[in-house]
């Protein structure tokens with residue numbers, strides 16, 4: 249367990265300057281930090297001030313579902329320039345991982361349309377579906393047919409996952425040489441105002457359990473994903489990165505796994521819940537980016 253996190257607003261001006269001098273790069277989560285349903289107050293100002301202090305700014309999100317247009321609209325509403333160009337999400341990391349291996353076979357994707365589109369834009373052949381499974385149980389045997397063209401199974405957020413897709417993914421993964429990669433592992437989705445529900449990672453978990461295979465995780469909190477985000481940002485020293493997030497399991501753990509400094513914003517959970525976490529605490533915390541703006 250780390251020591252007690254420090255409230256940035258409790259620092260003296262000298263201590264705050266020391267904090268500011270301790271990093272060169274800001275990596276920020278998006279949902280719950282930059283926006284919830286709407287852009288959060290003063291976020292554009294915060295990142296502009298960070299740039300004025302000589303920091304580079306990058307965004308790292310597990311949210312694969314938003315389209316490029318949707319991300320661009322959200323960044324625009326938040327008054328953040330070039331946000332999408334500075335963004336890393338799981339499909340970029342999955343494509344990067346496969347490209348680095350010079351992967352030539354086909355991917356079977358249990359994933360949203362955005363992920364599939366990004367894989368294809370990187371020249372990766374991708375097979376998906378069926379959107380609907382058969383109505384009769386006897387017909388499910390068709391989904392147990394192997395396809396030797398498939399060299400990797402990718403599970404990322406898929407709101408249209410079904411039993412047929414799970415059967416297919418597990419069938420391909422029976423061959424040990426088939427890679428198993430996954431995006432977001434978020435067990436729950438937070439809707440704000442204390443509301444949350446199961447996330448798409450439950451489907452990945454079912455595929456993992458039935459195939460007896462563990463996926464290579466290319467999303468927060470995996471170190472591999474943190475290192476990919478660094479590579480994309482042209483950063484080599486993780487200790488010079490401040491990671492800002494609102495979730496311990498994804499953001500703060502990613503920071504700890506990769507060696508970043510961590511700042512937790514209490515957008516979705518109260519301070520008591522943050523402190524009650526059994527294994528992980530951030531280095532710093534604050535209520536919101538807006539609360540830090542007057543200090544910059």
Ligand SMILES: [Mg+2]
Pocket residue numbers: 277278279280281493494495
């Ligand atoms: Mg978040």
